[in-house]
Amino acid sequence: MNKLNHDQLLSLEHPFVKIPVEKFRSSLRTSQKHIEKEIGNLTDKISEISKKSVQGSMEPSQVEAALEAIVNRLSTLKRKLKDIRADEVLYSQRTKVRLQHLQDFATIQTLDSDEYARWSRVRLNRIVIDYMLRDGFRGPAALLAKSEHIEDFVDIELFAQSAKVEEALERQSCAECLQWCKENNSNLKKIKSTLEFSLREQEFIELARERRSQEAIAYAKKHLTPWQETHMKEISHVMGLLAFPPETKCHPYKRLYDKSRWNDLIAQFRSNNFALQFFTPEPLLNVTLQAGLSSLKTPMCYQPEHRNANCPVCDPETLGALAMDLPLSHHFNSSIVCRISGQIMNEDNLPMALPNGYVYSYNALTEMASLNDGKVTCPRTGAVFNLTDVKKVFIS
Known part of the structure; x- marks a missing residue:
């Protein structure tokens, strides 16, 4: 009964390791992209400078200025790579620590061991911290993580980054979220996200709400028409706002003007962000x-x-x-639990029937009888019987 089922518990721990691994891979891809881009530019610039120098079309001072510009770009690249390297070290460390945490669990055999009590406490704390972070309690979550020394088991900084976008949406600003969409454009396409369109649609709605019709039309031409192949129906509806004021009672334009759409945007961003960060949809x-x-x-x-x-x-x-x-x-095999003691009734703790038909465990009834001169009291009816009147129950 006390033996651990490692496979069942570990089946819930997939995101626990996947998050730092994927963030580490993402950092590697980013650094590689920066290096390839700058090396390509550097090669082109040097070839151009060399060619013009041979042709005599560049003065020495111009060559010096061009080389200085290249050095500045390489310095900028070095700073970027240094920041990315810090992320790589962080997520590499977290991956090692989390894998060791799960490896420690694999060596635990029983539920009643001290090792399992310590391990499950850490697991409970990180699950609670995850719940707190999703609910916006980042400060208390960080304090709990620090006090329990489990900073490497939680991803507080990822929630802090997404909180900035959510706070902007709460202020009814789409700019930060649109920038986030731009930075994660390729990954959002992979999950077929429509978040960017929803944001563009909302910005058009706000222009219509302020009755800035010419600006709204220009905005639609620039930002909504690229989506017409997949969202023509939504675009048609939202364009109708140019003819309806914010106080309209006409459906669906009343719904489009509803301020609750900002909450929908927050929920959509959160869902997309969790998918990209490999968090579970539910805490x-x-x-x-x-x-x-x-x-x-x-x-x-x-x-x-x-x-x-x-x-x-x-x-x-x-x-x-x-x-x-x-x-x-x-349950493939049912268990009968004694109402008095809460213990399971089995061959070591037989079910016993009182004369009134109610069944309790042998251990509970004998203990009760030892304290009451051989008498037992039914907790359901209050009836009192002699222990000798109790009969064994055989379940088939």
């Missing part, structure tokens, strides 16, 4: 909590007369409410 806390509750949930949990005090799903005010929409557990 891991939600996933693990739902999995645990679903494995415990039975039809009896929602029947007051059958609730178990030791079952979290049986509490209708807390976790029972969260488990309401989850599927019932599927």
Whole structure:
């Protein structure tokens, strides 16, 4: 019963290692791109300078200025590569630490060991920190990570970067998010994102809201027409705003003017950002909590007369409410749990039936009888019986 199922738990840990690995690969690709671009420019410039020098069309002072410009560009490249190198070191270190964390788990065999208690505490802390970061509590999350010495197990800086974009969208500014789309253009195309179009559409809406019709038309020609092959219907609707004021009651133009669209943009950006950063769509806390509750949930949990005090799903005010929409557990082999002790009834703790038909475990009834002169009391009905009247139950 205490043996760990390593495969089941590790199946949830894929993003934990994939995030730093992919960020490390991304840093390598970025540095390679910068180097190839600058080497190409450097080769062209040197060839041009050499050719003009031979032809005598460049003065020595011009050659010196051109070479100085090349040196400045190489200095700029060096600074960029230094910053990228810092990222590479960071994510390389995180990958090693996280792999070691999972390797430590692979050596743990039982649930009741001290090693598992320490390992699961670290896992719980990083899951809680992930939840806090997604909910915007970056300060407390950073303090928790620092106090538990698990900074390498969480990705606080990635959430800090995305928070700047979300804060701009909350201020009803698309500029920062559009810049983010530009920087991640190739990756957004891979996931078939429509975020950039949604942002362009919203900027047009804001121009229409301010009744700046000529600017709106010019904006549409420049930024919306490139999307006409895939979004012609949406473009047609949004162009209709030029004829309808912000206070219109006409659908769908009233919906287009609705300020709640900014919240939709934040949600769309967050979804795309999580996909690009390899975060799970839902917090891991939600996933693990739902999995645990679903494995415990039975039809009896929602029947007051059958609730178990030791079952979290049986509490209708807390976790029972969260488990309401989850599927019932599927057990190949059912377990019978004693209502008195919460222990499983099996060959070592036999189920025993009172004369009134209610069944409890042998250990719980004998302990109760030892404290009450051989008498046992049914917790459901309050009826009192002699322990000698209790009979074994055989389940087929």
